[in-house]
Amino acid sequence: MFYRVFVAEPIDAWWQRRQRTRDRAVPYAVGTYRAEWERYPVLIRQYHPDLNSGITLTQIPPAAEVFLVWQCDVGHVFVATPDEQRNRPGGQRRRSVWCPVCAQLANPPRIKPTAPTPPPPRAPRSSRPAREGPAGRLPGDAFWSAAAPKPASAAEADLRQRLALRFEFELDCNAVVVARPFFDRLEVWPDVVIPELRVAIEYDTVGRHGLEHVGPREESDRRKDRALRAVHWEVLRIRCGKLQPIGPYDLTASGVTGRLMDRLSTALGEIRGELIVSAYCRR
Ligand SMILES: [Zn+2]
Numbered sequence: 001m002f003y004r005v006f007v008a009e010p011i012d013a014w015w016q017r018r019q020r021t022r023d024r025a026v027p028y029a030v031g032t033y034r035a036e037w038e039r040y041p042v043l044i045r046q047y048h049p050d051l052n053s054g055i056t057l058t059q060i061p062p063a064a065e066v067f068l069v070w071q072c073d074v075g076h077v078f079v080a081t082p083d084e085q086r087n088r089p090g091g092q093r094r095r096s097v098w099c100p101v102c103a104q105l106a107n108p109p110r111i112k113p114t115a116p117t118p119p120p121p122r123a124p125r126s127s128r129p130a131r132e133g134p135a136g137r138l139p140g141d142a143f144w145s146a147a148a149p150k151p152a153s154a155a156e157a158d159l160r161q162r163l164a165l166r167f168e169f170e171l172d173c174n175a176v177v178v179a180r181p182f183f184d185r186l187e188v189w190p191d192v193v194i195p196e197l198r199v200a201i202e203y204d205t206v207g208r209h210g211l212e213h214v215g216p217r218e219e220s221d222r223r224k225d226r227a228l229r230a231v232h233w234e235v236l237r238i239r240c241g242k243l244q245p246i247g248p249y250d251l252t253a254s255g256v257t258g259r260l261m262d263r264l265s266t267a268l269g270e271i272r273g274e275l276i277v278s279a280y281c282r283r
Contacts, residue, residue, distance in 0.1 A: 147175075148187075251267060
Protein backbone atom coordinates (compact mmCIF):
# COMPACT_ATOMS: atom_id res chain seq x y z
CA MET A 1 0.00 0.00 0.00
CA PHE A 2 1.17 3.44 -0.83
CA TYR A 3 0.10 6.45 1.03
CA ARG A 4 0.69 9.83 -0.40
CA VAL A 5 1.24 12.01 2.59
CA PHE A 6 0.91 15.75 2.30
CA VAL A 7 2.66 17.62 5.01
CA ALA A 8 1.82 21.25 5.45
CA GLU A 9 4.74 23.62 5.73
CA PRO A 10 5.27 26.98 7.38
CA ILE A 11 4.71 29.78 4.90
CA ASP A 12 8.39 30.71 4.45
CA ALA A 13 9.40 27.14 3.66
CA TRP A 14 6.40 26.71 1.36
CA TRP A 15 7.10 29.96 -0.50
CA GLN A 16 10.79 29.11 -0.94
CA ARG A 17 9.95 25.67 -2.27
CA ARG A 18 7.50 27.19 -4.76
CA GLN A 19 10.18 29.70 -5.80
CA ARG A 20 12.44 26.79 -6.65
CA THR A 21 9.88 24.58 -8.37
CA ARG A 22 8.41 27.43 -10.40
CA ASP A 23 11.83 29.04 -10.86
CA ARG A 24 10.72 32.57 -10.19
CA ALA A 25 11.07 35.03 -7.35
CA VAL A 26 7.31 35.51 -7.10
CA PRO A 27 5.77 32.10 -7.76
CA TYR A 28 2.22 33.45 -7.72
CA ALA A 29 1.46 37.06 -8.57
CA VAL A 30 -0.80 39.10 -6.33
CA GLY A 31 -4.39 38.51 -7.43
CA THR A 32 -3.84 35.05 -8.95
CA TYR A 33 -6.33 33.31 -6.65
CA ARG A 34 -8.58 36.26 -6.05
CA ALA A 35 -11.69 34.62 -7.49
CA GLU A 36 -11.21 31.50 -5.35
CA TRP A 37 -10.90 33.49 -2.13
CA GLU A 38 -13.59 36.04 -2.85
CA ARG A 39 -16.22 33.51 -1.86
CA TYR A 40 -14.89 33.57 1.71
CA PRO A 41 -15.15 37.15 2.97
CA VAL A 42 -14.63 36.06 6.57
CA LEU A 43 -11.31 34.46 5.64
CA ILE A 44 -10.22 37.58 3.77
CA ARG A 45 -10.85 39.47 6.98
CA GLN A 46 -9.01 36.92 9.10
CA TYR A 47 -5.95 36.93 6.89
CA HIS A 48 -3.29 39.58 7.32
CA PRO A 49 -0.16 39.62 5.13
CA ASP A 50 1.91 41.01 8.00
CA LEU A 51 1.26 37.79 9.94
CA ASN A 52 2.30 35.73 6.89
CA SER A 53 5.64 37.08 5.69
CA GLY A 54 3.96 39.78 3.60
CA ILE A 55 2.39 37.28 1.21
CA THR A 56 -1.20 38.15 0.29
CA LEU A 57 -4.06 35.68 0.35
CA THR A 58 -4.58 35.99 -3.42
CA GLN A 59 -1.07 34.54 -3.88
CA ILE A 60 -1.96 31.31 -2.13
CA PRO A 61 -3.63 28.46 -4.03
CA PRO A 62 -6.65 27.34 -1.99
CA ALA A 63 -5.33 23.76 -2.08
CA ALA A 64 -1.82 24.66 -0.88
CA GLU A 65 -0.57 22.61 2.06
CA VAL A 66 0.73 25.56 3.99
CA PHE A 67 0.23 26.72 7.55
CA LEU A 68 -1.16 30.23 7.54
CA VAL A 69 -1.63 32.51 10.52
CA TRP A 70 -5.16 33.90 10.90
CA GLN A 71 -6.75 36.34 13.30
CA CYS A 72 -10.47 36.25 14.01
CA ASP A 73 -12.66 39.34 14.43
CA VAL A 74 -12.32 39.02 18.21
CA GLY A 75 -8.53 38.92 18.01
CA HIS A 76 -7.63 35.24 18.49
CA VAL A 77 -4.56 34.29 16.49
CA PHE A 78 -4.34 30.71 15.25
CA VAL A 79 -2.69 28.56 12.61
CA ALA A 80 -4.56 26.59 9.95
CA THR A 81 -4.16 25.46 6.35
CA PRO A 82 -6.35 26.98 3.61
CA ASP A 83 -8.27 23.72 3.41
CA GLU A 84 -8.98 23.61 7.14
CA GLN A 85 -10.23 27.17 7.04
CA ARG A 86 -12.45 26.75 4.02
CA ASN A 87 -14.04 23.64 5.45
CA ARG A 88 -14.63 25.16 8.84
CA PRO A 89 -18.10 26.66 8.50
CA GLY A 90 -19.91 23.50 7.44
CA GLY A 91 -22.76 25.55 6.05
CA GLN A 92 -23.23 27.62 9.17
CA ARG A 93 -23.24 31.37 9.21
CA ARG A 94 -22.43 31.96 12.84
CA ARG A 95 -19.18 33.86 13.15
CA SER A 96 -17.76 31.68 15.91
CA VAL A 97 -17.39 28.69 13.58
CA TRP A 98 -14.65 30.48 11.67
CA CYS A 99 -12.28 30.51 14.63
CA PRO A 100 -11.30 27.46 16.69
CA VAL A 101 -11.04 29.52 19.90
CA CYS A 102 -14.43 31.19 19.42
CA ALA A 103 -15.98 27.85 18.51
CA GLN A 104 -14.62 26.35 21.71
CA LEU A 105 -15.97 29.25 23.78
CA ALA A 106 -19.38 28.96 22.10
CA ASN A 107 -19.56 25.20 22.59
CA PRO A 108 -17.45 24.18 25.58
CA PRO A 109 -16.95 20.43 25.90
CA ARG A 110 -19.27 18.89 28.45
CA ILE A 111 -17.26 17.95 31.47
CA LYS A 112 -18.88 16.89 34.72
CA PRO A 113 -18.23 19.88 36.95
CA THR A 114 -16.30 19.13 40.10
CA ALA A 115 -16.36 22.69 41.34
CA PRO A 116 -18.08 25.81 40.10
CA THR A 117 -15.94 27.21 37.32
CA PRO A 118 -15.97 30.87 36.41
CA PRO A 119 -17.07 31.70 32.88
CA PRO A 120 -14.21 31.97 30.40
CA PRO A 121 -12.87 35.50 30.18
CA ARG A 122 -14.02 37.35 27.11
CA ALA A 123 -11.14 38.11 24.84
CA PRO A 124 -10.72 41.83 24.22
CA ARG A 125 -11.55 42.99 20.74
CA SER A 126 -8.33 43.99 19.12
CA SER A 127 -10.04 46.68 17.05
CA ARG A 128 -12.06 48.06 19.93
CA PRO A 129 -9.99 48.50 23.04
CA ALA A 130 -11.54 49.18 26.43
CA ARG A 131 -12.99 52.63 26.73
CA GLU A 132 -10.27 54.39 28.62
CA GLY A 133 -7.79 57.12 27.91
CA PRO A 134 -4.81 56.67 25.63
CA ALA A 135 -2.65 55.32 28.47
CA GLY A 136 -0.92 52.12 27.43
CA ARG A 137 -1.96 52.49 23.81
CA LEU A 138 0.40 52.49 20.91
CA PRO A 139 0.60 55.02 18.10
CA GLY A 140 -1.97 54.06 15.48
CA ASP A 141 -4.42 52.49 17.96
CA ALA A 142 -8.03 53.57 17.60
CA PHE A 143 -10.08 54.08 20.73
CA TRP A 144 -13.02 55.93 22.21
CA SER A 145 -11.90 59.20 23.78
CA ALA A 146 -14.03 61.16 26.23
CA ALA A 147 -12.07 64.27 25.25
CA ALA A 148 -13.21 64.21 21.62
CA PRO A 149 -15.96 66.64 20.63
CA LYS A 150 -19.39 65.16 20.04
CA PRO A 151 -20.38 64.71 16.38
CA ALA A 152 -21.27 68.19 15.25
CA SER A 153 -23.55 67.95 12.26
CA ALA A 154 -26.54 65.96 11.04
CA ALA A 155 -24.60 65.25 7.85
CA GLU A 156 -21.86 63.56 9.84
CA ALA A 157 -24.40 61.37 11.63
CA ASP A 158 -26.00 60.55 8.27
CA LEU A 159 -22.60 59.61 6.84
CA ARG A 160 -21.86 57.31 9.79
CA GLN A 161 -25.27 55.65 9.52
CA ARG A 162 -24.92 55.04 5.80
CA LEU A 163 -21.47 53.54 6.36
CA ALA A 164 -22.90 51.24 9.03
CA LEU A 165 -25.62 50.12 6.60
CA ARG A 166 -23.08 49.24 3.93
CA PHE A 167 -20.18 47.86 5.93
CA GLU A 168 -19.53 45.75 9.00
CA PHE A 169 -17.13 48.29 10.46
CA GLU A 170 -16.75 49.03 14.16
CA LEU A 171 -17.61 52.72 14.06
CA ASP A 172 -17.63 53.46 17.79
CA CYS A 173 -14.06 54.75 18.06
CA ASN A 174 -13.56 58.50 17.79
CA ALA A 175 -9.82 58.92 18.30
CA VAL A 176 -6.47 57.63 17.05
CA VAL A 177 -3.22 57.67 19.02
CA VAL A 178 -0.52 59.67 17.23
CA ALA A 179 3.22 59.58 17.75
CA ARG A 180 3.76 63.31 18.40
CA PRO A 181 1.55 65.81 20.18
CA PHE A 182 -1.14 67.46 18.11
CA PHE A 183 -2.43 70.52 20.01
CA ASP A 184 -0.74 69.14 23.14
CA ARG A 185 -2.42 65.76 22.90
CA LEU A 186 -1.20 62.39 21.68
CA GLU A 187 -4.52 61.79 19.96
CA VAL A 188 -6.50 63.16 17.04
CA TRP A 189 -10.26 63.07 16.59
CA PRO A 190 -11.36 62.35 13.04
CA ASP A 191 -15.07 62.57 12.26
CA VAL A 192 -15.23 58.88 11.36
CA VAL A 193 -12.68 56.27 12.45
CA ILE A 194 -12.54 52.91 10.64
CA PRO A 195 -10.09 50.76 12.64
CA GLU A 196 -10.43 47.76 10.30
CA LEU A 197 -9.01 49.75 7.39
CA ARG A 198 -6.98 52.27 9.37
CA VAL A 199 -8.82 54.97 7.47
CA ALA A 200 -10.10 58.23 8.93
CA ILE A 201 -12.87 60.15 7.20
CA GLU A 202 -13.36 63.88 7.68
CA TYR A 203 -16.47 65.72 6.64
CA ASP A 204 -15.44 69.29 5.90
CA THR A 205 -17.70 72.27 5.35
CA VAL A 206 -16.84 75.95 5.68
CA GLY A 207 -19.40 76.21 8.47
CA ARG A 208 -22.00 78.82 9.21
CA HIS A 209 -19.52 81.67 9.12
CA GLY A 210 -17.48 80.39 6.20
CA LEU A 211 -14.37 80.16 8.35
CA GLU A 212 -13.91 76.45 8.98
CA HIS A 213 -11.15 74.54 7.17
CA VAL A 214 -9.84 77.67 5.43
CA GLY A 215 -6.72 79.78 6.02
CA PRO A 216 -4.76 78.72 9.11
CA ARG A 217 -7.41 76.05 9.81
CA GLU A 218 -6.43 74.33 6.59
CA GLU A 219 -2.82 74.17 7.80
CA SER A 220 -3.93 72.42 11.00
CA ASP A 221 -6.02 69.99 8.91
CA ARG A 222 -2.91 69.17 6.93
CA ARG A 223 -0.89 68.69 10.13
CA LYS A 224 -3.57 66.36 11.46
CA ASP A 225 -3.48 64.32 8.23
CA ARG A 226 0.31 64.07 8.43
CA ALA A 227 0.07 62.91 12.05
CA LEU A 228 -2.33 60.14 11.00
CA ARG A 229 -0.26 59.08 8.00
CA ALA A 230 2.83 58.94 10.23
CA VAL A 231 1.11 56.14 12.19
CA HIS A 232 0.09 54.34 8.99
CA TRP A 233 -3.45 55.61 8.73
CA GLU A 234 -4.91 57.12 5.58
CA VAL A 235 -7.21 60.12 5.56
CA LEU A 236 -10.08 60.76 3.19
CA ARG A 237 -11.74 64.15 3.36
CA ILE A 238 -15.18 64.85 2.01
CA ARG A 239 -14.88 68.46 0.94
CA CYS A 240 -18.14 70.34 0.69
CA GLY A 241 -19.01 73.61 -0.99
CA LYS A 242 -16.05 75.49 -2.33
CA LEU A 243 -13.45 73.48 -0.37
CA GLN A 244 -10.88 71.93 -2.69
CA PRO A 245 -9.25 68.52 -2.08
CA ILE A 246 -6.07 68.63 0.01
CA GLY A 247 -5.25 64.90 0.02
CA PRO A 248 -4.92 62.19 -2.65
CA TYR A 249 -8.24 60.50 -1.84
CA ASP A 250 -10.38 63.54 -1.02
CA LEU A 251 -13.83 63.79 -2.58
CA THR A 252 -15.68 66.98 -3.36
CA ALA A 253 -19.39 66.81 -2.61
CA SER A 254 -22.47 68.89 -2.03
CA GLY A 255 -23.74 66.65 0.79
CA VAL A 256 -24.21 63.06 1.88
CA THR A 257 -25.94 61.18 -0.94
CA GLY A 258 -26.07 57.65 -2.29
CA ARG A 259 -23.79 58.72 -5.09
CA LEU A 260 -21.25 60.03 -2.58
CA MET A 261 -21.39 56.70 -0.71
CA ASP A 262 -20.60 54.87 -3.98
CA ARG A 263 -17.62 57.13 -4.59
CA LEU A 264 -16.53 56.69 -0.99
CA SER A 265 -16.65 52.88 -1.31
CA THR A 266 -14.55 53.09 -4.47
CA ALA A 267 -12.04 55.36 -2.75
CA LEU A 268 -11.76 52.99 0.24
CA GLY A 269 -10.99 50.23 -2.27
CA GLU A 270 -8.27 52.37 -3.82
CA ILE A 271 -6.75 52.93 -0.39
CA ARG A 272 -6.84 49.41 1.07
CA GLY A 273 -7.71 47.16 -1.86
CA GLU A 274 -11.14 46.39 -3.22
CA LEU A 275 -10.94 42.78 -2.02
CA ILE A 276 -10.42 43.85 1.59
CA VAL A 277 -13.15 46.47 1.50
CA SER A 278 -15.66 44.11 -0.12
CA ALA A 279 -14.97 41.62 2.66
CA TYR A 280 -16.68 44.06 5.04
CA CYS A 281 -19.70 44.65 2.79
CA ARG A 282 -23.00 43.62 4.27
CA ARG A 283 -24.77 41.22 1.99
ZN1 LIG B 1 -11.92 33.88 17.81
